[in-house]
Structure formats: C-alpha cells, structure tokens
Amino acid sequence: MTDPTRRGPCVVVAGGGTAGHIEPALALADAVRRLRPDARVVALGTERGLEKTIIPARGYQLEMIPPVPMPRKPNVDLLKLPLKVRSAVKTTREVLDRVGADVVVGFGGYVALPAYLAARGRTPIVVHDSNARVGLANKVGARFADKVAVAVPDSGLPNAEVVGIPLRESIIQLDRHALRARARQFFGLHPQAPTLLVFGGSQGARSINNAVSACARQFADARIGVLHAHGPKNSLVVQDVPGAPRYIGVPYLDRMDMAYAAADAVLCRSGAMTVAEVSAVGLPAIFVPLPHGNGEQALNAKPVVDAGGGYTVLDEELTPQRVAELAIPLLTDQRRLASMSAAAQGTGHRAAADVLARMVLDVVRK
Template identity: 45%
Template sequence: MRIVLAGGGTAGHVNPLLATADVLRSRGARITVLGTAEGLEADLVPAAGFDMETIAKVPLPRRPSPALLTLPVRLQRTVEHCRRVLEGADALVGFGGYVSTPAYLAARGAKVPVVVHEQNASPGLANKVGASFADVVALTFDSTPLRCRKGRTVTTGLPLRAAIAHLAADRRDPQRSCSRRAGAAKRLGIDPQARTLLVTGGSLGALHVNEAVTGAAADLPEGVQVVHLTGKGKDGAVREAVEAAGVAERWLVLDYLSTMEDALAVADLAVCRSGAGTVAEMTALGVPCVYVPLAIGNGEQKLNAADHVASGGAILVDDARFTAQVVRERVMPMLVSDDLEEMARASADLGHVDAATELADIVEEVAKEGHR
C-alpha cells in the first residue's frame, strides 16, 4: 500500500502527520510526504526517516491583493506537481496547511481516496476545501464545525507522538502510572508523593503566565510542589521570585526540558496554553488543566479548550484576566481539593490515546475501498 500524506507549516500539522505515518509504516505501507521548503516539515520529515516531495507554497489570499491575479497559474502548477506524486497512490491523508489545498485538488482529479484530519476546533481553509469531497473527515474535537459532505465524519482525537501515547496508556493503569511517576520524579529530583503543579507556556514560554504564577508563590499550599518550565531565557526572574517567596525547595525551575514526558508523568494539575496539541495531550493523559489561551487568530485556542472545560476536567481564564490574585484564589485551592481527582477522571474520559492507530485504520480502510 502506498500512502501520501500532506501537511506542514507548523508543528501542529507536522507532528500528527508523523505520528500517523509511523503507524502506517510499521504496517508495511510505503510513505511519501508532501511539504514545502519553508515549513517545519522540511526538517522534521527527513529526520523521521520519511521521503518528502517538496512543492511550491501557494497561500490563498484572504483579501484582494496583486497575488490574487497570479494565484490560478501558481495553484495549477502545484496541483499538477501533486498529481505526479499521487500516481499509483492508494490514498491521500491531509492535515491542513498550505500544502494540503493543492494536494486535495490533485487527489480529486486523479480519483485518489482522501482522508482529512482537522487538528483545531476552528477548521482551516485547506481542510474546508478537502472536506467538500473527502471520503472521511477525522476530527480532534467533537465540537469542530467541519463535516464530510459525501462520506463520514468521525472524532479520532489528535495523533500523538509515540512517547506521549505510551505515557497516556501507562497513566491509565494505576501500577504503571505509579512506576512512571516515581521514575520521572527521581530524574527531576522532586518528591514523587507530593501533589504537583506543572506550569508551562510551551517551548518559548509565556512571560505573563510566569509572572502571574510566581506572583502567588508565597501562597503555595503545604505538601504541594511545582515544576515550572519557563521558556528559554525566562528562568531568571522566576528563580528570583520563588527564592523571595521562600518556596524554592518546592519549586523546580527549568527553562527547557527535552524529556517533557517526565514533567507530564508527575503532573496532577497543569497551567498552560490551549493549542490543539496541548489539549489533546492533556486529555489523553488525564491531566486537569487551567487553560490560559493565547489570544491569537480567530480565538482558536479558546475554542480548542471548550470541550475539556465543558467536561469538568478544566477551567479557562482569559490571558488578560490571569493574575496573581486568580492564581491565589482559584488555582492554589485546586491543588489541595478532592475535586482534582474527579477532574482527572473527566479529562481521561474525554481523551483519545490511540488516535494515530485509529486514523491509520481509517486510511487503510479507505484505501482498500478505493480498489473495489
């Protein structure tokens, strides 16, 4: 079976693509990835051992501009390039981004079966195009307003990288969860028995989140510890604040952690942004969250968190309203509340651990149906 996967630009598109490609490759499929030279896929795809066909980036202008005049010619050239790549393919799987639109159009012309995966709660333009003629549309979130017009729509969750998927499975088994937590705590140098708050703003960190949380550091409840990933170059002020608050011995400050699985293995509550990948990981892992969505785009981060919040497994605080007072009055009490265990169960009930496997199953099914 030969499968072509298209997606790129950001880690949010590339990571689920690679997770799905890994499963398909393990089953013997031959994989080709369509990507652009400018996106993260240019580095991540070859590093993962997959062949990548580089196509021209053809952004669709969202408002009138000179680029709109040349769009038809540029798009047609790229569609033709994609059609050549798709010759002999059994299915195309698109994950959105600039590269997916010409890939979808090429697949329709070549009558190659199409599976669309939408990462966000607010669907992107490329996947709206693909959904209009796809065989299956797979969603990360139930509430995403995207439906397959001719085939079926399913909610698979977001395909997770193997390390996170394995941790998610372990966290759902009490014995394995305890073992993973103990090992991670030992590597981090923290108490495996203490309730643990994870604070992270992603790889770049979130200065405002750092300031709000450390502003309430003096109110850290007894028996509670913090793992705080500040973002590169943002750890100095956090270290000073927790030293001044007298809680440095219970507040692990790291600017970056290459083994993020360790931080997630010990987390009982997380304060974090709500990108689609973060929400998918936290629910799969069964981690209750305080989401502080980054106000970008069309507010997609707030939408991404909506299902988790509605389930009772998370709360959401707008970035502008997230202050030291909010941390003191809402977040700190959660860490010593019996409700945290119920929130963890609600989170796990919502999460999808095997999304990559489920999506690979769908791709194989669609490919086989295309031969009938």
Template identity: 50%
Template sequence: MSPTTGPRILLAGGGSAGHVSPLLATAAQITRRDSAAEVIVLGTPEGLETDLVPAAGYELVTIDKVPFPRRPDLAALRFPGRLGAAVRAVRSLLREREIDVVAGFGGYVCPPAYLAAASLRRPLVVHEANRRPGLANRLGARRAAAVLTAFDGSTLPGARRIGMPMREGIAHLDRAARREQAVRGFGLDPERPVLLATGGSLGALRLNTAVAEAAAEFTAAGAQILHVTGRGKAEGLTPRPGYRVVEYVPAMEDAYAAADLALTRSGAGTVSELTAVGLPAVLVPLPVGNGEQALNGRPVVAAGGALMVDDAELDAAYLREQVLPLLGDRDRLRSMAEAARAFGITDAAEVMADVVTGVARRA
C-alpha cells in the same frame, strides 16, 4: 494498489506541531502495521517538519507555502499562479510515486495536495484537529473518502470523531506508575504536588510572567512548579528549590507524569494529550485567531476535567487565589482527572492509520 506491494501513502501537513505531531503519529502506526507501506510526507521548506520528519525516518518532499490572500494586494495577484505551480508539483509527485491515497492534516500544503488528488481522482482522507475547521480542510472535506476529527461538533460534512493521533508514549502513559521517577527526574520532590506550567514550544508571555511572579508563594505553601517556558523564554527567570525552569521538554510524557495539575494553552493537541493521560488542567486559550482554542477546551470544562480562564484575567493573583488551592485539593484533582480521562481518546493514531490504509487498499 498492487497486491504485491504495500500501500503508497502521501501524508500532507506542516508548519506547526499541531499538524506535524499527529501526522508523524499516524505514520508510525501505518509502518508498524505494514512494513511494506511507503510513506512520504509533504511539507514546506521552513516548517517544523524539516527537522522532525527526517528525524523520525520518513521522506520529506517540500513545496512552497502558498497562503490564501487576505486582502487585494500584490500577493493576491500572484496567488493563482503560485497555487497552480504547487498543484502541478504535487500532481507530478502523485504520478511518479504512484500514490494510492493522500491524507491531510491541515496547513498550507494541504490545498495543493487536495486539488492535485482531485484532479487525478486519488482518494483523500482528511483529519481536522480543531472544532472550527480551517479553510484547507473545508476544501478537502468536500470530496474526501473519510473526514476524521479530534473533537465532536465539527461542521465538516460526514465528520467522525476519532480523537487526535499522538505518540504512543503519551497516548498510553500510566501517570501513576511513572510519577515518582518523572518527578525525581526534574529534581523535584515526589511528596509534594506539582503544577506543570507551559505555553507550548513557543511559550506564552502572560503565562510565563504570572507563573514567575507567583512561584515564591507556591513553594512557600509546599507546592512545586515545573515551568516549561518555550525556547529562548527562560531568560530572567530564577529557579529555586521547588521551582524548576526549563525551556523545553523532549518527552512531554515525563512532564505529564510528574504533574498533578497543568496550566496550559488549549490548542487541539494539548487538550487531546491532557485528556488522553487524564491530567486536570487550567486552560488559558490563546486570545487570537478565530477562537478555536476556547472551542477546543470548552467540552473538557463542561465534562469537569478542566477549568478555563481568559488570557487577560491570568495573573499572579489568579494563580494564588484559584490555582494554588486547587493544587492542594487531592479529592477534586482526582475527580477532575477521572473526568478528563473519560473525555480523552488514546487510540486515534491506530484508527487513523487503519482508515488511511483501508482507503489505499480499495484504490
């Protein structure tokens, strides 16, 4: 890096909020720390990053998505050529923009970024969100200057847990101070407990169905529900006093501040946010993939900050018999909140930014 300019940094990641959100949180801390830093984001043309990255004020460069083949078919035959083209495109970007360091957050764009960085001997930093690492980060970790993770127990060589980079509004949320305003903002009563139910931005059919079926009994018992259904998933659900239905919440810190208990999936980002803000939860791992959602949530359950239920066992009866009594038990919720908060990490974005810029300065 030239002593007269700031670091030139390529942040690679995209496709899902689990990759884009920590990337943007890190970008914000990098530019906050060094206004001369040049941050470029590498993504795909069809991921969430196409909207979120420009909206956050960062330059987005896209390459075609090149998924690793799962079976010997036509796509597998085309894979080497497509991967080679993607690597060449990233290599050109690294040269033309004189990139000092590449930082990857996982996803389809990372293998070409990692291979291009290796070919030009550019230093690499890897952040892995899940306890069970994906193929891209297993590839990148082999030659990374730093391997950082959201959770302990990673199999990546030299991994160090720093937590999940997240927006300041969530990382440094004071739930107690903000609760009344947040509850009233959703049209609910601050004197009554609130269950936040959400399956994430895409929604979760079983969770949505169970919550809708149990809502009347929750409100009859004096409890309230803030039901975030996911985009396009609120159709057919009937709001009533004490049961607020929304498809999307622009600032999840408002939902976290309003809630006394959460019913959620256990994606790495969600688990990290819940523990950072100290919100007790009932976790419902997504029952597909390689089981990483269950792995993400188990340490928090073991610490006493959450419960976990299999997706197949989640229904209205479970909510009535297990979740409703918990929502009314203030002492237990307080104990769970303390345990969750003790597990959570709030400065991951700052640490990640420091590591990335430190590696850039040594380049």
C-alpha cells in the same frame, strides 16, 4: 509511477507548518506502520515549517513542496495566490507520481491545500481536522475527499466521522503514576511535592510566563513544585526558596511524556493537540486560550471544561492573583485532582490513531 513490485501501500501525509498539524500526521504514520509493517509513509512539507526537522528525526521520508499560505486579509498576496497554487500543485503532483502514492491524508494548513488539489481525481483523499473550527484548506479538501474525519462533533464538514486526534503511542500508553518518580528525578523536581506543569506552546507565551513566575513565592510557601517551559526565545528568572520544592524553568520540553508524568496539573494554551494530550494522560488543566485567531482554542477546551476536567481563564484575565487562586487550591486537594483527572480522561479518544489508520487503509483497499 507506482512500482509494480512494491507490496505495501504508499501513504502520503500532508500536515506541515506547526506541531498541531505535524504531530497528528506522524501519529497516523506510526499507526499505519503498526497495522501494515510493509507500508511506506511519505510526508509533504515546506522549508518554512517545523517539519523539516521533526519528520526526518522520526524516521520518515520528507518531500518538499512550495508553501501556499492563505492571506487573512485582501492584499497583494491574495492577487499572487493563483500562481502560487498552480506552481505548488504541479510540484506536488510530480511528488505523488514519483513516490507512487496510493492515498493522500491531509491535516490542514498550507501543506495540505496543494496536496488536495494535486490528488483530486487522481489519488484517493482522506481529510482529518483537529480543531473545533475547521480551516480553509480542509474545507476545500473535504469537498472531494473519500473520507472525512474530525476530532469533535459539529465541525461543519459534511459526512465527517468523529475519531478524535491521533496521538503518539508514548502518550497513549503513558502511566503517569508508574513513571512519576523517574520523571521527577529526570527534571530535578521534588519527589513528593504536588507539581504544576506550565507551558505555552513550542515558543512559550509571555503572558503565561509573567503571570505564573510572579507566583513563585506563593508556590514555594504552599510546598508546590513547578516545571515551566518558557520558550527558547524567552527567559525566566525565578529564585529558589531554600527548603521549598523547586521552581524549574526550561526553554523547551523534548520529553513531553516525562513532563506529563512529573505533573499533577497543567497550566497551558488550549491548542487542539495540547487539549487531546493532557486529556488522554488525565491531567487536570487550567487552559489559557490563545487570544488571537478565530476563537478555536476556547472551543477546543470546552468539552474538557464542561466535563469537569479543567478550567478556562482568558488571556487578558491571567493575573498572578488568578493563577494563585486556581492553582494552589487545586494542587493541594488530592481528591479534587483525582476527580478532575478521571473527568479529563473521559473526554478523550485514545484509539484515534488506529481508527484513522484503518480508515485510510480501507480507502486504499477500495
């Protein structure tokens, strides 16, 4: 039950599973606290997602609920789904009552679905979707939400407002040029050489690792440095060329702000969060959409590519030759880097977190 002595609103965010769901939820949480320091933010999560470590580390209360993964194909798991949903909704409703939720904000995924169903008819709901193609959970939640926000136009959700993707303040406020010298020293990169940042998501990407690392000698000959996050379960063996800028491989990037500041361009997947961040900081990009799923990663990259801020290369076409053909001329052309950087920044929504936070708090007031 709600505590009558509590001053500020209680905002419950549901965005567990992957960083693409968790990071927008936490960016919103930070924005809510900036606008309403007396607010409480509680996050819903499951034992199987990244949220069990990320959310407490960022200083937010985490309440665990049973996951409700949606089967992609008709199978025995689909038959078990109604029981799993019922159990998860019951547990989630108990959490919402106990913390005194004033609004539930869902970001999609298997944490959001039980949150929407538990809040329906009892607690106001705000839905946010980051992807060009909306997932099932948010399609369900949007049917009875008080407000629906999306990252891009033409999402297919009814009455949706385009706000962009909420981003961390460390990304929004990042001045790459002012931080460049310190960032390159932080990673041990050459202080002046043009630098390519490479990553394939939190777990890395084998196709990206193989294609880019095979170009190590060509990058060295072109006097280009490389910072390559290959994923904690993968390895990368690249020999430094004496006198050339270094090719540095790391399992994971804890300081993405530093990585962005160190780089002149990036080669990466095109998840919605990744596209939003590299655009916000103005990094020219070579996007390699994930070859699985429903094709949403190619759609995520399209506005930036159409604006002239990046290129798209299909995963099956990502050869060492293709990497060299695109990356080396780009990184050795300062004029093109500058024009693509400006084009990328022009596609972003840097104020998305604050816009969404105001929307959420307005729903609470009403």
